[in-house]
Amino acid sequence: MNKMVGLWAHPRSRSTVLERVFIERGDFEVFHEPFAHMAFSEASAIPSDEWDHSAPTTYQGIKAQLLEAKGRGNVFHKDMCYHCLDDLKVDREFLAQQHNIFIIREPASSIVSHYRVHPDMPLQAIGHKALYEIFCVVTELTGNVPYVINADDLAAEPERIIRSLCDYLHIEFLPHAMTWKRECPPQWKTWRRWHVAAENSERIVCSDPQQVDMDMLERSPKLKDLYEYHRPFYARMNAFCR
Template sequence: MNQMVALWAHPRSRSTVLERVFIERGDFEVFHEPFAHGVFSADSSIPSDDWDHAFPTTYTAIKQRLIEAASRSPVFHKDMCYHCLEELKVDVDFLACQDNVFIIREPVSSIVSHHRIYPDMPLQAIGYKAQYEIFCVLKKLTGKVPYVINADDLAADPQRVIRKLCDYLNIEFLPRALSWKRECPPQWKTWRSWHVAAENSERIIAPDKQGMDITLFEQCAKLKNLYDYHRPFYEHMNAFCQ
C-alpha cells in the first residue's frame, strides 16, 4: 500500500463512519476533512464546533502536513473534493502519491440529510460533481477506474465491503475495527454537530427507512433542483462500484 489513503466523499455519504473504522484500527494517523480548513473558519456560516485554530489554512500547507505525517506512519484522510477542487485537479503528484478511494450515497438521502443540518447549502457543496471531476482526473492519470464504494452497500454488509477495501489497499483486515465505543474522536470536534449519529454509534448499521425524507424532497423545489443537477455524476460513479 501507499503510506497515504485518501477517501474522497461528498457530505452525508457515511464517509465519517467509514473513517471511524480506520480510527479504530490504530495503525493509521487519521485526518478528518483537513482541506475544509482552507475554505471555512470559525466565522463561516456553515455549522461548526470546536475550531482548531492551529491547523494550516492553505492548500499547500495542509497538503504538506499530510505528507509529513505520512513520512512517520500510514495516513488516512477523508475529505470533500469541492474543498480543494481546482488545486487538486492539477496536483497530479499529490494524487499519485496515495491510494484514492471514493464513497458515494444515493442522492435523495444525502441531500435531505445535508439540508436538515445546513439548509443554506450551495450547489457545489452537494459534492458529487467535484467528486466526479477528480474521479476523471485519476482515471486519466492512472489508466484505471478509481475504487468506488456505495454507502448503501457499506451499510448493508460492512464486513464484506471493508474486507474488500482492505484487499484493495493491501492492508490487513481487522474485524475488531468494525465496532467501537460511543464517543467523539478528537478528529471530529470541529464538525461534531454533523456527526451525532456516528458519535453515538457502536458499529456500521443500515438506518431505518425514513418516508418523510421523500416527502420533504418532493415538497422542496430547491432539493429537487440539487438532485437533478448532481444525480448524473452519482450514476456515472455508481456504475463502477466495487
C-alpha cells in the same frame, strides 16, 4: 513503504463512519477533512463547533502536513473534493502519492441529511459533481477506474465491503475495528454537530428511510433542483462500485 489513503467523499455520504473504522484500526494516523480549513473559517456560515486554530489553512500547508505524516507512518485522510477542487484537479503529483478511494450515497438521502444540518447549503456543497471531477482526474492519471464504495452497500454489508477494501489496499482486515465505543474522536470536534449519529454509534448500521427522503424532495423545489443536478454524477460513479 508507508501508505496514504485518501477517501474522497461528498457531504453526508457515511464517509465519517468509514473513517471511524480506520481510527479503530490503530495503524493509521487519521485526518478528518483537513482541506475544510482552506474552505472555511470559524466565521463561515457553515455550522461548526470547536475550531482548531492550529490547523494549516492553505492548500500547500495542508498537503505538507499530510505528506509529513506519511513520512512517519500510514496516513488516512477523508475530505470533500469541493473543499479544494481547483487545486486538487491540477495536483497530479499529490494524487499519485496515495491510494484514492471514493464513497458515494444516493443524493436523495445525502441532500436531505445535509439540509437538516445546514438548510442554506449552496449548490456546490452537495458535492457529487466535484467528486466526479476528481474521479475522472484519477482515472486519467492512473489509467484505471478508482475504487468506489456505495454507502448503501457499506451500511447493508459492512464486513464484506471493509474486507474488500482491505484486500484492495493490501492491508489486513482487523475485526476489532468494526466496533467501537460511543464517543467523539478528537478529529471530529470541529464538525461535531455533523456527526451526531456516528458519535453515538457502536458499528456501521443501516437506517435509511429512503422513501421518506424522496417524499421530502418532492415537497421542496429547492431540494428537488439540487437532486436533479447532482444525481447524474452519482449515477456515473455508481456504475463502477465494487
